[in-house]
Amino acid sequence: MPTDMLVARFIERFKEQGGFVELVDSWDEALDSIAREARAAAAPVAVATCGEEHLEGIRARLGGVSRLVGPRAPPIEISRCGIGVTFPIAGIAETGSILELNYDDSDRLVSTLPPIHIAYLESRRLVGRLLEVAPILKQGLERGAFSATIISGPSRTADIELRQVIGVHGPHVVKILLEV
Amino acid sequence: MTVHRELEGRVRELLRTGPVRGLYAAMMRGLRGRAKAIVEMEDYEAFRSEARRIKERSIARLQELVDIFSKNAEERGARVYYARDGEEAVEIVARIVRNAGARLVAKSKSLTSEEIFLNERLEARGLEVVETDLGERIIQLAHERPSHLVFPAIHKTTEDVRSLFSAEAHREIGGDLQEIMGYIRQRLREVFLNADVGFNGANVGIAELGAVVLETNEGNGRMTSSIPRIQIVLIGVEKIVEKLEEALMLARAHAVAATGQRLTTYVSIMAGRSPMAGDASREMHIILLDNGRGRMLGDEVFREALYCIRCGACMNICAPYSVTGGHVFGHIYPGPIGIPWTANIHGLDKAAFAHLCISCGLCKEVCPISINIPLMISRVKALLAERYGYPYADRSMMMYERFGRVASQLAPLSNWALKSRAIRILLEKIVGLDRDAPIPEFRRETFLKRFSRVREEVSNPQSKVVLFLDFFANYCRPEIAENLVRALQLAGVAVELPPQLTSGYPTISYGNWEEAKRYAARNIELLSSYVEQGYSIVSIEPTATYALKHVYPYLLRGDRRAEALSQATMEALQLLRRLVDEGLIAVKARTMKRCGIHIPCHQRPLSGAENVLALMRAAGLETSIIEDGMCCGMAGTFGMKHGPIGRGLSRAMGARLFELFKSSVVEVIVTESSVCTLHIKEGAEMEVLHPLDILYFEKPS
Ligand code: SF4
Numbered sequence: 068m069p070t071d072m073l074v075a076r077f078i079e080r081f082k083e084q085g086g087f088v089e090l091v092d093s094w095d096e097a098l099d100s101i102a103r104e105a106r107a108a109a110a111p112v113a114v115a116t117c118g119e120e121h122l123e124g125i126r127a128r129l130g131g132v133s134r135l136v137g138p139r140a141p142p143i144e145i146s147r148c149g150i151g152v153t154f155p156i157a158g159i160a161e162t163g164s165i166l167e168l169n170y171d172d173s174d175r176l177v178s179t180l181p182p183i184h185i186a187y188l189e190s191r192r193l194v195g196r197l198l199e200v201a202p203i204l205k206q207g208l209e210r211g212a213f214s215a216t217i218i219s220g221p222s223r224t225a226d227i228e229l230r231q232v233i234g235v236h237g238p239h240v241v242k243i244l245l246e247v
Numbered sequence: 248m249t250v251h252r253e254l255e256g257r258v259r260e261l262l263r264t265g266p267v268r269g270l271y272a273a274m275m276r277g278l279r280g281r282a283k284a285i286v287e288m289e290d291y292e293a294f295r296s297e298a299r300r301i302k303e304r305s306i307a308r309l310q311e312l313v314d315i316f317s318k319n320a321e322e323r324g325a326r327v328y329y330a331r332d333g334e335e336a337v338e339i340v341a342r343i344v345r346n347a348g349a350r351l352v353a354k355s356k357s358l359t360s361e362e363i364f365l366n367e368r369l370e371a372r373g374l375e376v377v378e379t380d381l382g383e384r385i386i387q388l389a390h391e392r393p394s395h396l397v398f399p400a401i402h403k404t405t406e407d408v409r410s411l412f413s414a415e416a417h418r419e420i421g422g423d424l425q426e427i428m429g430y431i432r433q434r435l436r437e438v439f440l441n442a443d444v445g446f447n448g449a450n451v452g453i454a455e456l457g458a459v460v461l462e463t464n465e466g467n468g469r470m471t472s473s474i475p476r477i478q479i480v481l482i483g484v485e486k487i488v489e490k491l492e493e494a495l496m497l498a499r500a501h502a503v504a505a506t507g508q509r510l511t512t513y514v515s516i517m518a519g520r521s522p523m524a525g526d527a528s529r530e531m532h533i534i535l536l537d538n539g540r541g542r543m544l545g546d547e548v549f550r551e552a553l554y555c556i557r558c559g560a561c562m563n564i565c566a567p568y569s570v571t572g573g574h575v576f577g578h579i580y581p582g583p584i585g586i587p588w589t590a591n592i593h594g595l596d597k598a599a600f601a602h603l604c605i606s607c608g609l610c611k612e613v614c615p616i617s618i619n620i621p622l623m624i625s626r627v628k629a630l631l632a633e634r635y636g637y638p639y640a641d642r643s644m645m646m647y648e649r650f651g652r653v654a655s656q657l658a659p660l661s662n663w664a665l666k667s668r669a670i671r672i673l674l675e676k677i678v679g680l681d682r683d684a685p686i687p688e689f690r691r692e693t694f695l696k697r698f699s700r701v702r703e704e705v706s707n708p709q710s711k712v713v714l715f716l717d718f719f720a721n722y723c724r725p726e727i728a729e730n731l732v733r734a735l736q737l738a739g740v741a742v743e744l745p746p747q748l749t750s751g752y753p754t755i756s757y758g759n760w761e762e763a764k765r766y767a768a769r770n771i772e773l774l775s776s777y778v779e780q781g782y783s784i785v786s787i788e789p790t791a792t793y794a795l796k797h798v799y800p801y802l803l804r805g806d807r808r809a810e811a812l813s814q815a816t817m818e819a820l821q822l823l824r825r826l827v828d829e830g831l832i833a834v835k836a837r838t839m840k841r842c843g844i845h846i847p848c849h850q851r852p853l854s855g856a857e858n859v860l861a862l863m864r865a866a867g868l869e870t871s872i873i874e875d876g877m878c879c880g881m882a883g884t885f886g887m888k889h890g891p892i893g894r895g896l897s898r899a900m901g902a903r904l905f906e907l908f909k910s911s912v913v914e915v916i917v918t919e920s921s922v923c924t925l926h927i928k929e930g931a932e933m934e935v936l937h938p939l940d941i942l943y944f945e946k947p948s
């Protein structure tokens with residue numbers, strides 16, 4: 068599938084599932100967006116395991132705006148954060164999902180405990196079909212990840228009278244900063 | 248017949264109080280979601296076949312995969328246990344918790360844990376177990392059992408939930424849904440952060456990675472499996488597949504069939520215990536549970552139950568379940584697939600709710616793994632009969648063929664007698680035929696007798712067919728068969744009507760396998776020589792077509808003639824449509840009334856409404872399909888039986904469809920099934936006709 072179709076399908080499906088997508092044209096622009104959200108949330112920001120460049124970027128941009136928690140922070144600290152920032156290894160157009168590799172269980176909590184989950188994803192990481200993430204996932208497990216999570220929108224339930232409620236235990240907002 | 252009688256009592260009570268609240272809406276939500284998700288997939292049937300193949304090959308290698316899984320999981324730092332039964336599994340869990348000096352277990356939804364009564368047994372050992380899935384938590388606080396697989400607390404109102412949580416919190420929780428959610432989020436977050444042990448089930452195990460897959464929508468499973476220092480996973484051995492790709496396929500199949508999601512919101516793949524905030528001293532324990540699965544593996548019928556991926560789609564389409572709910576139509580495992588599972592895991596007596604199955608066959612059609620649930624249920628009924636004998640009405644209903652023969656020989660006297668109230672009361676008492684159940688009129692001249700007058704010699708036939716009549720077209724409505732034969736002959740088709748029995752499907756419905764096999768074997772004997780000579784078998788009654796095509800090959804596995812008969816069998820309207828399309832005959836309508844089609848259940852895996860719609864539209868009729876997504880509830884002779892497990896339940900199942908017809912603009916209802924005709928005519932109080940009553944065929948001008 069051509070890249071623009073992949074991007075379009077991914078966005079359409081992820082949104083249909085209650086997620087948000089913001090297009091950014093660089094990591095720098097993504098940082099602006101994270102900083103804006105952090106200012107609005109007025110709460111600490113948790114960050115998952117990521118490369119030095121990303122970590123440095125966030126640290127620099129959030130200085131004076133919000134306290135940065137993590138990577139590899141204890142659960143109680145992550146639970147006090149208003150935003151969790153993660154770096155998915157892939158996006159799946161077919162199912163409108165992102166794939167996260169977790170090197171520490173705190174990484175999973177970054178996209179679980181805070182009410183807002185922001186994921187930074189480069190469009191080159193998009194794949195068409197679900198099965199295409201299998202090799203990526205296996206490689207991740209071989210290289211030190213302990214688990215992986217495929218996330219397809221915000222936490223939800225319809226357990227009471229079938230009324231859909233978003234954000235039960237997990238985040239009620241999942242926003243992808245998609246670099247195109 | 249104590250188990251049957253006890254069940255009867257429960258159904259009678261339910262019929263008095265009305266169907267389980269909210270259940271139908273939940274089922275329809277699942278079904279509609281599934282339908283929408285399927286449309287989006289490129290080739291769902293190919294996907295479904297692949298999903299089935301995955302389960303077939305995994306179950307065929309079960310023991311080997313258990314070994315590979317265990318080895319790989321241990322290499323990744325998990326501790327793996329094999330529990331032969333529930334008691335052993337509970338003991339392992341209790342030991343792990345005790346050794347950790349823990350008291351609080353945070354648990355995420357796991358049907359397998361319910362199978363072994365884990366909560367009760369741990370609580371009896373002084374441990375506190377907190378369910379963290381919202382629906383399960385509601386059920387836990389109410390001390391009840393789930394009534395639906397996906398929506399366990401569907402029978403509870405917001406008000407019920409509010410008072411349960413208020414009682415737990417020792418304060419008034421507001422009735423507003425958001426406030427309830429706020430409470431549950433805060434309450435369970437304390438549990439997540441403080442529990443020493445997290446417990447979860449698993450949807451799939453991946454042998455090559457030694458990993459487990461956990462799907463949750465709420466996100467609670469992510470917390471129970473990550474925050475507590477000790478993680479315990481309980482997984483049935485049947486859930487292990489070899490490869491990650493297979494696991495992903497099953498996760499997709501599960502979500503699509505269960506709720507119509509593309510994937511469950513969170514699909515976690517966990518391979519070994521991860522450190523938390525750098526602390527690597529954490530533990531992962533995986534308990535592989537047998538608890539009767541090994542036995543099922545060795546049973547050629549029940550082995551297929553191990554293919555189940557617990558999506559719950561089968562219960563979403565089950566009409567008797569829609570009325571009775573999981574508390575009556577279920578033990579621990581609810582719904583259609585709950586029947587074979589219960590019989591094998593919790594004992595045959597607990598599976599007596601098999602008697603509620605009306606053998607409509609729809610559960611198999613909706614199952615993402617195409618599991619032949621109806622025939623497994625029939626087998627459970629057969630085992631129940633071995634233990635307790637057949638319920639007396641079932642026994643009589645299985646003698647339908649003899650009844651038809653005698654009633655036809657004695658017609659019109661028999662018709663007069665069957666209209667007499669006194670005789671009907673007597674029949675109700677003696678054979679269990681409900682005094683108010685509609686039964687058809689019988690003809691003295693059956694179609695088998697009439698055929699020689701209708702048959703014409705066709706020179707240079709365009710094709711040759713054998714007519715398979717079944718009960719109704721022979722004993723009650725020979726004119727339908729006559730219309731068909733005349734149309735076929737007009738198109739140049741040679742028609743034969745050799746001696747034959749009816750399909751024998753009621754013996755399957757009531758679980759008499761010996762008799763069902765006899766019917767199958769005899770019909771095969773009578774028809775095979777024609778099949779070998781290249782005749783097609785044209786069947787009028789959808790249930791009979793279904794039996795010939797799908798049931799006989801299953802009953803007589805390995806019999807090539809059964810396969811050949813199945814291949815050669817086609818629906819009457821399918822052939823008529825083809826002949827019309829080929830321009831050999833033209834179709835006309837005798838009426839111009841607005842028609843509403845009812846699709847009989849057994850026709851769904853055949854052509855559905857495709858042929859009837861095409862023919863009626865070609866005849867210029869305004870036609871639409873009216874359906875409530877399930878069986879109309881008649882189910883052969885089921886709706887004729889006296890009592891709650893019979894006419895009582897049958898009428899309750901039909902109520903929704905009757906209303907749909909009544910409130911539609913339709914002037915006449917059209918269906919190919921004889922028994923649906925009787926049922927809907929009575930329930931909807933409208934005219935119901937066979938397509939061959941409405942359509943006639945001419946030489947094209
Ligand atoms: S065959 Fe029909 S009635 Fe029986 S369990 Fe399946 S869906 Fe329900």
Ligand code: SF4
Nearest residue numbers: 555556558559561614
């Ligand atoms: S039997 Fe089929 S439809 Fe029913 S729960 Fe299992 S997989 Fe789903």
